[in-house]
Amino acid sequence: MTDGMDFPAADPSEYLDAELYPDLTQLGGLASAIRQLARDNCIELEKVDAEPGAARYITAKIPLSRGRISVLLGAERRWFSVTIEGNAHVWASGGTNDLLAVVEMADSWRQGVTLRGLADRFPFMSYSRLSEAYESGDPVSVQWDHLLGDAAFRQQANVLQAVHRADRLRMLFPYVSHGTIRLALDHLERRAGEIWIAPLADGRFRVESTNSRDSRREVGSVEDAIEIALSYLPG
Numbered sequence: 244m245t246d247g248m249d250f251p252a253a254d255p256s257e258y259l260d261a262e263l264y265p266d267l268t269q270l271g272g273l274a275s276a277i278r279q280l281a282r283d284n285c286i287e288l289e290k291v292d293a294e295p296g297a298a299r300y301i302t303a304k305i306p307l308s309r310g311r312i313s314v315l316l317g318a319e320r321r322w323f324s325v326t327i328e329g330n331a332h333v334w335a336s337g338g339t340n341d342l343l344a345v346v347e348m349a350d351s352w353r354q355g356v357t358l359r360g361l362a363d364r365f366p367f368m369s370y371s372r373l374s375e376a377y378e379s380g381d382p383v384s385v386q387w388d389h390l391l392g393d394a395a396f397r398q399q400a401n402v403l404q405a406v407h408r409a410d411r412l413r414m415l416f417p418y419v420s421h422g423t424i425r426l427a428l429d430h431l432e433r434r435a436g437e438i439w440i441a442p443l444a445d446g447r448f449r450v451e452s453t454n455s456r457d458s459r460r461e462v463g464s465v466e467d468a469i470e471i472a473l474s475y476l477p478g
């Protein structure tokens with residue numbers, strides 16, 4: 244049987260620790276408790292969702308125009324882990340044992356509070372330099388500064404520097420995954436596609452565009468790799 248929302252009808256106490264979360268157990272889970280707290284405090288959260296199945300009791304998703312707020316329960320102590328997610332990045336994250344504070348934080352974010360203002364009012368939330376750069380509108384240069392200055396990317400340093408010297412490639416949002424330098428064509432919309440430059444074990448480079456199945460090519464120098472990468476940019 245289901246509860247009419249494609250969720251299994253069940254006793255919340257089967258999934259919640261009643262000693263840690265007596266309020267959530269009584270109200271039918273995390274999402275239901277957030278809705279009730281919002282109503283009780285005259286806070287307008289248009290929608291509060293949950294994951295399907297048993298996870299409905301321990302998860303909550305609050306979709307807002309500025310991104311989605313995800314809340315997850317702690318298992319060993321009363322704790323609400325919170326993440327504010329944008330389309331292609333995390334705005335802020337944190338945790339607290341006070342669910343009302345989470346609801347008030349969500350309301351502040353809904354109303355347009357800045358990252359600095361959010362952290363000042365809700366010290367349990369923190370954000371990165373990159374998140375602040377997204378807010379100011381210049382995440383690309385900040386991300387390049389991070390990659391070029393981080394010792395963790397020492398193996399890719401020569402390639403990163405060469406790519407950064409190419410004016411048109413320097414305008415793309417870079418990140419490194421499994422040794423591959425990935426250049427996002429649009430830092431706000433990852434579905435716009437990426438260009439990948441992967442150093443190979445034999446000293447060669449593999450270059451490809453995620454927008455074309457037939458784009459993969461292997462070349463012998465970073466200069467050739469950059470030339471191919473440039474050819475994959477939209478006209």
